[in-house]
Amino acid sequence: MTTEVRAVSAQEMLDLWETGRARHPVDRAVLMLAAADRGLAGEDLPRLPVGVRDEHLLRLYQATFxxxxxxxxxxxxCAEALELSLGCGDLLDAGASNRLAGAELDVREGDYHVAFRLPDSTDLAAxxxxxxxxxxxxxxLERCVISIAGPDGATPRSLPEPxxxxxxxxxxxxxPHAEFVIDLICPACNAGWEASFDIASAVWVHVSTHARRLLLEVDALARAYGWRESEILALSPTRRATYLELAVG
Ligand SMILES: [Zn+2]
Known part of the structure; x- marks a missing residue:
């Protein structure tokens, strides 16, 4: 599987936001991937392992924002709200990629030999x-375990803790990118803890904030110049910003 991520265009951003806002977060992640990553064409996107999915979403974010x-x-x-700013590159470096999309893994522990697959978006939805x-x-476990060889009657739910x-x-x-865990220290009370960073929802927040800003720009420029939405969205960000300055100036 290759990565050919490109930036999401203004028109695509609005389409994504319009389709995704009524959907479940798991569906939104798949929509965003489908919009921006040609390298994933033909892949069964909901079945991508979660870490592979989030790695592509981070690259999409980098290319677009x-x-x-x-x-x-x-x-x-103390419930203090923290604003975080994380380097996409650092997050992507956090684990060596070891992709096994659709592959079967197995472990032997005690009397058990268990075959399983990696969790994907359909599992998160479940x-x-x-x-x-x-x-x-x-x-x-029930969804991802493929087979169990071991004591009679063993099921995914009855597997021993080890x-x-x-x-x-x-x-x-x-x-390794299935979970991004970051160490945080609270500036208010100095408490330290490990938080998991949800890539898919962070990327969606940016898509939806950006889409709303685009709509405001379309509104202002359409009023000022009488242009159509498609014409305004086709402008480069620099031209849109400059016309906006001229329109309000
Ligand atoms: Zn605190």
Whole structure:
């Protein structure tokens, strides 16, 4: 699989926002990929391992909005709201890519030999409504375990903890971008904690903020010059900004 990410155009940004705003976050991630990454043409996007998906989304973000990517976090101790600014390059370097899209992995632990695949967007959609972390993990296991050789009657839910830990560790090595964990320190109370950074939702926030700004620009320029939406969106960002200055100046 190759990466041929290009920047999302103004017209595509509005289309994405219009289609994606009523959708589930998991669907939005797939929509964004389909819009910007030709290297993924022909891939079954919902079935891409989550880390591979998020790696492509980060590259899409970089190509469209530049570096760094902004995000938010809340201090677990004092509820202080933190604004984060993270380098896309640093995030992408965080783990060596070891892509195994669609591949089967396996672990041997004790009497068990378990074959499984990596979680993808369809698995995330299946646990999206669950608040219970343990139940969410069980559902992921049920969906991703392909076969179990071991004691009679073993099921994904009855696997002993050491086996489950081995599976989780193996998934993390094979798909290192599935979770971006960052160390944070609260500026208000000095508490330190590890937060996981949700790439797909951070990218969506930028898409939707940018789309709203584009609509305001279309509105202002259409009023000032009588141009059509498609004409205004086809202008380069520099020309749009300059005409806007002239229109309000
Ligand atoms: Zn705090």
């Amino acid at each position: 530049g570096d760094p990517i902004d995000g938010r976090a809340t201090c677990p101790e 646990i999206a409504h669950l608040d219970d972390v343990d139940e969410a993990r069980s559902v992921i 086996v489950v830990s081995e599976i989780a560790a193996s998934m993390a090595v094979a798909d």
